[in-house]
Amino acid sequence: MRTDPDLAADAARGSDTAFAELVRRHQARVRGMSRRLTGSASDGDDIAQATFLTAWQKIATYAGGTFSAWICMICYREFLQVRRRQRPEIELDETAEIIPFDRSVPDAGDKLDLSRALAKLPEAQRICVTLCVAAGLSHREAAEATGWPLGTIKSHVNRGVAALRKHLAADQVA
Template identity: 35%
Template structure:
């Protein structure tokens, strides 16, 4: 039902230029897309907001290219993925993401600040593709098949990234006092 509603909203945007229909799509997906970026940027709230905004601007301007070959959410995550990679490629200092300090101002207002900081620190230990796969699968509940469509690689490769990423996260967290209980 949700997929059918998304397609109806997309059709209204494309055919009638209905901005209210697009607003509904933004309301539905802004939190998941922002959370996706928040995990990819290891807690940088401002950057996550900027990337999410860029994603919705690009989605709106290119919505006519949505061909319904996958769900709208998969298409939108693919747009977000491309926005993230455009951002990474455009940076001159490629070590910035690896050495970025966690945005303490945003984190202090949240519950379990220490645990969230540890999660962001552990995510920094992963390769970008592992971080993307882990974020989509475990934090956004996206299926392996959809992740494969988003990142453009076979499902077996996604499974490998998930396995390696999960092992690295487990090792890091065990070394930092989390014993799995």
């Protein structure tokens, strides 16, 4: 079985089949990561597709190391680009009446699952838990992908995992 660096080198020389094998090996991880980052299957799939398109275009820049960390770094950057484009400009109407909305009351038939629990985490914790726990990157690889300090990654992962455990245990989710 050929290694990821060997396949990447062949793909950099133009081998479609080598790149297709890399996609086959890593698509589940990238897709899962992007879906967890966005909280949406369709948005996540769009980001995963953009990730592999970017990876194909930049395969010659892969300089070794774990291919999964390299592809997850691209996925995270694609997520950031999409998020930046989606941030709407909000104009506040000073005369508008504020109507309180209680989001804490769940619908009767709702079940809490991991996706919902992840969505309740602060964004930085959700990103770090997704990168390190769901995508399987090391803390160091997640720090490289995000540009955040290693200690920040570790604390966000620890706090995020603890919050998930607490939240899921409180709702008796297995």
